[in-house]
Amino acid sequence: MKRFIAENLEILIGVGLALFAAWRVAKHRSRDRVAKRLLRKVAEMGAEPLSLHPDIDPVKCAGCAACTAVCPEGDILQLVDHKAVLVGPTKCVGHGECERACPMGAITLVFGTKTRGVDIPRLTTHYETNVPGLYIAGELGGMGLIRNAVRQGVTSATHALSTPVEGAADYDLLIVGAGPAGIAASLVAIAQKRKYLVLEQNSFGGTVYNYPRQKIVMSHPAELPIVGMMKFAKNKVSKEELLSFWVGLKKRLDIQIREKTKFEGLEKNGSHFRVATSHGIVTAHRVVLAMGLRGSPRKLGLENEDLPKVTYSLRDPLQYRGVNVCVVGGGNAGVEAAVALGEERLGNKVTLLVRGAELDRCNEDNQRRVEKVRDAGLVQMWFHSSVTKIEPQTLKVKRENTEVTVENDFLFIFAGAEMPQKFLMGLGIVIDKKFGEAFRKTN
Numbered sequence: 001m002k003r004f005i006a007e008n009l010e011i012l013i014g015v016g017l018a019l020f021a022a023w024r025v026a027k028h029r030s031r032d033r034v035a036k037r038l039l040r041k042v043a044e045m046g047a048e049p050l051s052l053h054p055d056i057d058p059v060k061c062a063g064c065a066a067c068t069a070v071c072p073e074g075d076i077l078q079l080v081d082h083k084a085v086l087v088g089p090t091k092c093v094g095h096g097e098c099e100r101a102c103p104m105g106a107i108t109l110v111f112g113t114k115t116r117g118v119d120i121p122r123l124t125t126h127y128e129t130n131v132p133g134l135y136i137a138g139e140l141g142g143m144g145l146i147r148n149a150v151r152q153g154v155t156s157a158t159h160a161l162s163t164p165v166e167g168a169a170d171y172d173l174l175i176v177g178a179g180p181a182g183i184a185a186s187l188v189a190i191a192q193k194r195k196y197l198v199l200e201q202n203s204f205g206g207t208v209y210n211y212p213r214q215k216i217v218m219s220h221p222a223e224l225p226i227v228g229m230m231k232f233a234k235n236k237v238s239k240e241e242l243l244s245f246w247v248g249l250k251k252r253l254d255i256q257i258r259e260k261t262k263f264e265g266l267e268k269n270g271s272h273f274r275v276a277t278s279h280g281i282v283t284a285h286r287v288v289l290a291m292g293l294r295g296s297p298r299k300l301g302l303e304n305e306d307l308p309k310v311t312y313s314l315r316d317p318l319q320y321r322g323v324n325v326c327v328v329g330g331g332n333a334g335v336e337a338a339v340a341l342g343e344e345r346l347g348n349k350v351t352l353l354v355r356g357a358e359l360d361r362c363n364e365d366n367q368r369r370v371e372k373v374r375d376a377g378l379v380q381m382w383f384h385s386s387v388t389k390i391e392p393q394t395l396k397v398k399r400e401n402t403e404v405t406v407e408n409d410f411l412f413i414f415a416g417a418e419m420p421q422k423f424l425m426g427l428g429i430v431i432d433k434k435f436g437e438a439f440r441k442t443n
C-alpha cells in the first residue's frame with residue numbers, strides 16, 4: 001500500500017484536488033440555486049426593505065462573499081451569479097456589518113427604495129438638523145439598534161460641544177431621552193466636564209427598559225466615552241444585565257437626569273434654546289433629541305384601539321396568566337412577545353397574527369424559537385391574518401378570506417413605530433422623503 005501511494009502520489013494529489021474542486025463547485029451551485037429561488041420569491045411578493053438597508057453596486061462587487069458571512073440577522077445577502085444581492089429585504093434591520101466588511105466599497109446603506117419613500121429628518125454627518133445647534137441621535141433619526149444609537153449619541157454630543165457659543169444658558173447641552181443615544185451623549189458631556197442635563201419622560205434606560213423580562217438583547221460592541229468598549233458575551237446580553245450596566249454607570253458617574261419630565265418644545269432665543277418641559281423652562285446652548293420612536297407606535301387605526309386591553313409593548317409576560325392573547329406582527333418584537341407569552345407555565349392561549357404568507361420579518365433565531373413553541377402547541381400562528389374589529393371580550397380577525405371571531409383578553413400590537421413628523425416639523429426640522437438615498441449623504 002505504502003509503495004502504491006509513493007509511486008502514485010502525484011496522481012492521488014491530483015485526484016484529491018479535483019474532487020475538492022468539484023465539491024466546491026457543487027456547493028456553490030446549490031447555494032446559487034437557493035439564492036435565486038429566494039430572489040424570485042422576493043420579486044413575486046414585491047417585498048421591500050423596511051428600514052436602512054444595503055444597496056449593492058454590481059459593478060464594484062467582486063463576489064468575494066465577505067458581506068454574506070457577517071450579517072447577524074442570518075442569510076439576508078447572498079451571491080447570485082457571483083454578485084451579492086439582498087435576498088431577505090424585509091429582515092434587514094440596518095446593522096451595516098456588510099458595508100464595513102466589503103473590501104471593494106460596493107455597499108452603501110440607504111433609506112427607502114425607488115418605489116417606497118421613507119420620511120427621515122434632514123441631518124448632517126454630525127446629526128445636526130437644519131436648525132443650527134439642534135441635533136437628532138438614535139432611532140428618532142430613522143436608524144434602529146442600540147449600537148447605532150450609542151454611536152450617534154457620541155457623535156452628535158461631541159460635535160455639539162465642539163462649536164463655539166455666546167452668552168449664558170443654564171446648560172451647555174440638553175439631552176432629551178435617556179435611552180442608549182441619550183446616555184452616550186451624557187457621557188460625552190461628563191468626559192468634557194460640561195454643564196448638561198438629561199430629560200426623561202419615563203425611566204432611565206429608554207426602550208430597553210420596556211423590553212420583555214429576560215429578553216436576549218443582541219448588540220455588537222459599542223464604544224462609550226469614559227467606559228470604553230461595551231462588550232457582552234457572544235454579543236448577547238439579557239435585558240436585565242444591560243439595564244444593570246446602564247444603572248451602574250448612572251450611579252458611578254452621577255448622570256444628571258430629570259426623570260418623569262417631558263420635553264414639550266423649544267424655540268431659539270438668540271444664541272440659546274428656550275426649552276419647555278412639563279416642569280418648567282430651561283435654557284441650553286445645544287440640544288440633542290434622543291427620544292427614540294417608541295412614543296409613537298404604529299396603530300391599527302381601528303375603533304376601540306384605546307381600550308385598556310390593547311397595548312404596544314410587553315414588559316412583564318408573567319403578569320398574563322390563563323388568558324386569551326393575540327399578538328399582531330411577525331417582526332422580531334411581535335415574535336418575541338408571542339414566545340414569552342406562550343411559556344407553558346403561564347397557561348395562556350396565544351395567537352400570533354401575521355399579515356403576510358410567512359415569517360419574513362424576523363431574524364432566524366426568533367423564527368426558530370417561535371416555530372418550536374408553535375410545534376409544541378403553545379402558540380398558534382395565523383398567516384394572511386389581520387384584526388378587523390376590537391370588542392371588549394373578542395376580536396374579529398380576517399384570516400385568509402374568512403372573518404372569524406376569537407375570544408380575547410389582551411391585544412398586543414407590534415406594527416413598528418412612526419416618525420413624529422408633525423412634532424419635528426413644529427420644531428422647524430425639515431423632513432425629507434428618501435427614495436433609496438445614502439444614509440451618510442444626508443447633508
Ligand SMILES: Cc1cc2nc3c(=O)[nH]c(=O)nc-3n(C[C@H](O)[C@H](O)[C@H](O)COP(=O)(O)OP(=O)(O)OC[C@H]3O[C@@H](n4cnc5c(N)ncnc54)[C@H](O)[C@@H]3O)c2cc1C
Nearest residue numbers: 138139144145146177179180181201206207218263291292
Ligand atoms: C421589542 C424590541 C426589541 C429590540 N431588540 C433589540 C436588540 O436586541 N438589539 C438592538 O440593538 N436593538 C433592539 N431594539 C431596538 C433598540 O431598542 C432601539 O433602536 C434603541 O433603544 C434606540 O435607542 P434611542 O436612545 O434612540 O431611543 P430609546 O431607547 O427609545 O430611548 C428614547 C427615550 O426618550 C424618552 N422620550 C421620548 N419622548 C420624550 C419626551 N418628549 N420627553 C422626555 N423624554 C422622552 C423615552 O421615554 C425613552 O426613554 C429593539 C426594540 C424593540 C422595541
